[in-house]
Amino acid sequence: MSQRWSNLLVWAGTIAFIVFVSVSAWAGNPVNSTTLTNLVVLALPLAGIIALAASGLVVVYTTTGIFNFAQGAIGMFLAYVDWQLTVQWNVPQVVAVPLVVLVVAPLLGIGLDRAIMRHLQGKPLVVQLMVTVGLMFALIGLANMIWNQNNAHSMPQLFEGKGFHIGDVLLTWHRFITIMVAVALAIGLRILLFRTRIGIAMRAVVDNRDLAALGGARSSVLSSFAWALGCSLAALAGILLAPETADMSTTTLTFLIITAFAAAVVGRLRSVPLTYVGAVILALATAWMGSFLRFSDRWTNVPDALPTIMLFIVLLLLPRAEIQFARISAVRRVERVSTVRDTAIGMAVFFVFIALLAAFFLSSSNPTNTNRIALGMCTAILALSLVPLTGWTGQVSLAPLAFAGIGAVAYTRLGGAHGSVWAILFATLVTVPIGAFFAFPAMRLQGLYLALATLAFAAMVEEIFYTQPFAVGPGERAVVPVHIFGVDFSTPKSFLLLVTAVFGICACGIAALRRSPFGRRLIAMRDSEAASVTVGVNVLETKLVVFSLSAAIAGFAGAFYAMAFGTLNNAQGFQMVAGLPLVLALVIGGVGFVAGALFAGVFGLLTLMIQDNWHISLWIGLVYLAPGLAVLGIIQNPSGAVVPIGEGFARLLPWRKDAKQDYEEMTAANAEPEVGELGLERPFTEPDVLLVDRALGIANDVPRAVQSARTS
Amino acid sequence: MALLEIDGISVQFGGLLAVDDASLSVREGCVTGLIGPNGAGKTTLFNVITGLQVPTGGHVMLDGVDVTKRRPYRRARLGIARTFQRLEAFGSLSARDNVLVALEMRRRWAKSRYDSGKVADELLERVGVANVADKRVESLPTGSARLVELARALATDPKVLLLDEPSSGLDEQETDAFGMLLHELTADGLAVLLVEHDMPLVMEACSYISVLDFGRVIAQGTPTEIQADPSVQRAYLGTAKSAS
Numbered sequence: 001m002s003q004r005w006s007n008l009l010v011w012a013g014t015i016a017f018i019v020f021v022s023v024s025a026w027a028g029n030p031v032n033s034t035t036l037t038n039l040v041v042l043a044l045p046l047a048g049i050i051a052l053a054a055s056g057l058v059v060v061y062t063t064t065g066i067f068n069f070a071q072g073a074i075g076m077f078l079a080y081v082d083w084q085l086t087v088q089w090n091v092p093q094v095v096a097v098p099l100v101v102l103v104v105a106p107l108l109g110i111g112l113d114r115a116i117m118r119h120l121q122g123k124p125l126v127v128q129l130m131v132t133v134g135l136m137f138a139l140i141g142l143a144n145m146i147w148n149q150n151n152a153h154s155m156p157q158l159f160e161g162k163g164f165h166i167g168d169v170l171l172t173w174h175r176f177i178t179i180m181v182a183v184a185l186a187i188g189l190r191i192l193l194f195r196t197r198i199g200i201a202m203r204a205v206v207d208n209r210d211l212a213a214l215g216g217a218r219s220s221v222l223s224s225f226a227w228a229l230g231c232s233l234a235a236l237a238g239i240l241l242a243p244e245t246a247d248m249s250t251t252t253l254t255f256l257i258i259t260a261f262a263a264a265v266v267g268r269l270r271s272v273p274l275t276y277v278g279a280v281i282l283a284l285a286t287a288w289m290g291s292f293l294r295f296s297d298r299w300t301n302v303p304d305a306l307p308t309i310m311l312f313i314v315l316l317l318l319p320r321a322e323i324q325f326a327r328i329s330a331v332r333r334v335e336r337v338s339t340v341r342d343t344a345i346g347m348a349v350f351f352v353f354i355a356l357l358a359a360f361f362l363s364s365s366n367p368t369n370t371n372r373i374a375l376g377m378c379t380a381i382l383a384l385s386l387v388p389l390t391g392w393t394g395q396v397s398l399a400p401l402a403f404a405g406i407g408a409v410a411y412t413r414l415g416g417a418h419g420s421v422w423a424i425l426f427a428t429l430v431t432v433p434i435g436a437f438f439a440f441p442a443m444r445l446q447g448l449y450l451a452l453a454t455l456a457f458a459a460m461v462e463e464i465f466y467t468q469p470f471a472v473g474p475g476e477r478a479v480v481p482v483h484i485f486g487v488d489f490s491t492p493k494s495f496l497l498l499v500t501a502v503f504g505i506c507a508c509g510i511a512a513l514r515r516s517p518f519g520r521r522l523i524a525m526r527d528s529e530a531a532s533v534t535v536g537v538n539v540l541e542t543k544l545v546v547f548s549l550s551a552a553i554a555g556f557a558g559a560f561y562a563m564a565f566g567t568l569n570n571a572q573g574f575q576m577v578a579g580l581p582l583v584l585a586l587v588i589g590g591v592g593f594v595a596g597a598l599f600a601g602v603f604g605l606l607t608l609m610i611q612d613n614w615h616i617s618l619w620i621g622l623v624y625l626a627p628g629l630a631v632l633g634i635i636q637n638p639s640g641a642v643v644p645i646g647e648g649f650a651r652l653l654p655w656r657k658d659a660k661q662d663y664e665e666m667t668a669a670n671a672e673p674e675v676g677e678l679g680l681e682r683p684f685t686e687p688d689v690l691l692v693d694r695a696l697g698i699a700n701d702v703p704r705a706v707q708s709a710r711t712s
Numbered sequence: 713m714a715l716l717e718i719d720g721i722s723v724q725f726g727g728l729l730a731v732d733d734a735s736l737s738v739r740e741g742c743v744t745g746l747i748g749p750n751g752a753g754k755t756t757l758f759n760v761i762t763g764l765q766v767p768t769g770g771h772v773m774l775d776g777v778d779v780t781k782r783r784p785y786r787r788a789r790l791g792i793a794r795t796f797q798r799l800e801a802f803g804s805l806s807a808r809d810n811v812l813v814a815l816e817m818r819r820r821w822a823k824s825r826y827d828s829g830k831v832a833d834e835l836l837e838r839v840g841v842a843n844v845a846d847k848r849v850e851s852l853p854t855g856s857a858r859l860v861e862l863a864r865a866l867a868t869d870p871k872v873l874l875l876d877e878p879s880s881g882l883d884e885q886e887t888d889a890f891g892m893l894l895h896e897l898t899a900d901g902l903a904v905l906l907v908e909h910d911m912p913l914v915m916e917a918c919s920y921i922s923v924l925d926f927g928r929v930i931a932q933g934t935p936t937e938i939q940a941d942p943s944v945q946r947a948y949l950g951t952a953k954s955a956s
Contacts, residue, residue, distance in 0.1 A: 517816040520805060520816070521813055523802065523805055528802060530764055531801070532802075533764070533784040534764075534793065535793070535817055535864060539785070
């Protein structure tokens with residue numbers, strides 16, 4: 001019932017939005033058969049490219065459960081391989097395209113599956129997502145290193161832009177082929193998924209991986225096949241899109257993926273035909289905006305936001321997910337929850353370290369490095385906002401920077417221009433209702449969809465919010481650091497000490513929260529939502545609180561971002577894409593830990609240093625490549641880097657006698673082999689039988705199980 | 713009037729009628745058994761009673777109040793608690809924290825005052841897992857984790873306790889201890905609905921038994937009556953017709 005009403009509301013809102021936008025941005029172009037034909041001719045090839053990229057996403061997701069952020073980057077990379085072959089080495093396209101699509105792409109796909117993706121099964125969603133985000137950045141970095149982006153690249157269209165006329169409108173052969181390829185693949189994928197043995201097995205796996213394995217499906221073969229197919233589809237999309245872009249920019253080609261998300265979500269990430277429908281709707285809307293509407297001033301970026309607006313609307317229309325039962329975690333870990341005292345000691349030591357650094361090493365005349373470290377601390381405060389939300393509750397938000405941006409604007413416009421303390425409070429409060437709003441979709445959407453909704457939100461904020469006159473508007477807005485009790489923090493060093501202290505206080509607060517009843521409740525809800533409701537936990541209320549809290553911390557951090565930047569200029573510094581490395585760094589560090597947030601800050605600082613200091617183009621690629629490679633570490637250690645670092649360090653502290661014992665326990669636990677795909681990948685042995693018994697809880701104590709195994 | 717009344721509950725999953733017009737009642741101060749072959753709809757019925765599954769038809773009455781439309785957490789606060797057939801412990805929390813989560817919720821809604829830590833330890837002691845209070849539950853053997861779940865359910869101070877195959881994963885000694893605990897709990901006035909495959913335990917502990925087969929209640933009565941019932945024997949052992 002409430003579902004129906006909320007859907008009606010979303011539909012009504014959407015229609016009102018479309019009508020309003022169409023009327024207010026009407027450019028006055030005549031609507032006749034020529035312009036309409038032009039619109040369709042413009043839209044269909046675009047729809048074809050989106051559909052190819054999106055169906056690759058769907059094939060991989062249905063078979064392996066991995067949502068591949070790098071789908072666009074893979075297409076980009078392979079389009080560059082094609083460019084290298086044809087433009088640099090003069091291989092004809094007739095040879096190069098099949099070579100890339102049928103040989104290079106599948107090999108890349110199989111390699112990715114074997115080396116990385118296969119090991120993500122059963123890992124937390126945020127880890128799965130961030131590994132593919134890391135792959136995306138790594139591919140961008142690699143491409144930038146190999147193909148210097150300071151030189152223009154361009155790929156000629158197939159048949160040199162020749163074509164034929166439909167009425168007065170020219171349809172190039174390139175675009176005609178794009179449409180035909182998309183149609184052929186639609187039919188091909190349908191036959192593959194419904195008529196062939198491997199396709200039926202692929203669909204079976206998505207419904208129940210374990211059941212399909214019992215029925216004899218070799219999930220390892222299937223996932224390699226899906227990745228190979230996904231990469232081929234990505235390559236096709238990339239190669240067909242590349243000549244349509246002006247300069248083959250690596251980022252433009254990569255972020256085709258955001259558009260593809262919207263189309264794939266129409267098919268709920270499972271249905272290829274519905275994905276095509278989504279692609280056509282999106283392409284028609286884009287062409288409609290391009291042909292008949294004109295956006296200026298504060299609305300200039302609306303057309304860029306279109307795919308994410310559509311993504312957001314479609315997500316709001318998805319049916320309510322079932323209550324989540326616990327999933328058996330494949331993660332083995334022994335984690336100690338830090339006491340507030342330990343956190344406070346750590347933060348005090350850190351503050352002294354920064355103070356010494358400021359006193360003896362940082363230059364007073366050239367504040368560049370001081371400012372960078374201060375910005376790194378702002379990043380660390382912002383990363384704290386995800387610790388309760390993503391780390392403990394398991395709700396993935398990809399929009400921390402969007403909330404920070406809103407906070408920064410609130411600080412700037414509500415008193416930050418002259419450093420008022422109240423402005424920080426306003427920045428903190430302004431984001432709370434927006435954060436709370438996300439608790440409602442979070443009640444309905446499963447983890448991945450929620451993550452996508454936050455991503456769409458971040459993109460919409462970036463494109464539409466900052467250009468508004470009440471936000472930043474055109475031009476720049478100056479900000480000064482806050483005055484507290486008459487103390488002025490406008491010198492770089494005093495500001496650095498301020499943000500360091502603020503981080504330390506927030507970190508202690510988060511550590512205290514983890515040990516509080518509320519912290520326990522969040523973790524209980526993540527571990528088993530079904531069980532937590534049966535002991536009386538009100539999930540909506542709890543999610544409202546944690547989303548509001550996270551948004552408040554992000555808005556609060558945003559105020560300090562504004563101070564660190566000194567001026568606000570459009571979306572500068574708060575772009576959706578910039579938010580991804582932040583989440584990535586936090587996950588690498590350890591998403592459930594205060595120290596993980598500090599790690600994210602240091603990581604951001606290092607990235608800034610590389611970006612500003614290493615001007616050799618080869619190393620510029622490292623900005624992207626390094627996080628991409630670092631993220632591979634979390635496959636081995638999904639809790640994050642700070643856990644082993646902390647455990648190693650704690651053993652050296654005299655008052656932490658328990659640390660040594662924890663460490664030994666963990667070493668013993670890790671010595672046991674993984675149950676994994678035993679019997680599929682290697683034969684059972686007697687110890688394996690015991691291990692399985694213990695994992696299933698059949699054998700309570702080992703000695704007796706050993707006995708029974710020997711006698712029987 | 714029984715404490716918990718299930719009246720004409722049906723649940724349909726697509727074309728499959730998982731529970732078909734099932735009615736039964738659970739009285740306070742005794743254990744009511746719910747038995748039946750695998751796939752008979754026992755766990756689905758548990759999900760309906762606790763609110764995790766919305767029924768296609770029928771009513772759930774607790775203490776004379778219709779709770780069919782209440783959200784699951786409200787039913788918990790009204791006094792329905794359960795354990796799960798497939799473990800649903802809070803795996804990354806310690807055994808004590810598992811119980812604490814429930815105690816802290818109860819303290820909020822019942823506004824009662826007590827030392828949660830002390831009560832949690834008492835509950836763990838009572839079900840017999842006090843020795844693993846500080847261990848993360850996902851590192852415990854299934855039997856102990858089940859007992860932690862039981863302690864967590866008891867921490868909500870329930871009127872009705874639904875137990876879904878509690879003895880699986882327990883050894884003989886633990887099962888005996890569990891049988892004793894059931895007696896103690898019912899002596900305190902608790903109503904227990906027990907789904908169990910361990911027939912000696914069921915026959916010994918239950919004062920009243922309902923038998924579910926293909927979503928229907930095919931027999932109800934005392935353990936002796938049930939043991940003699942021909943339709944129950946058919947459901948469990950199969951006849952030439954149903955076996956083919």
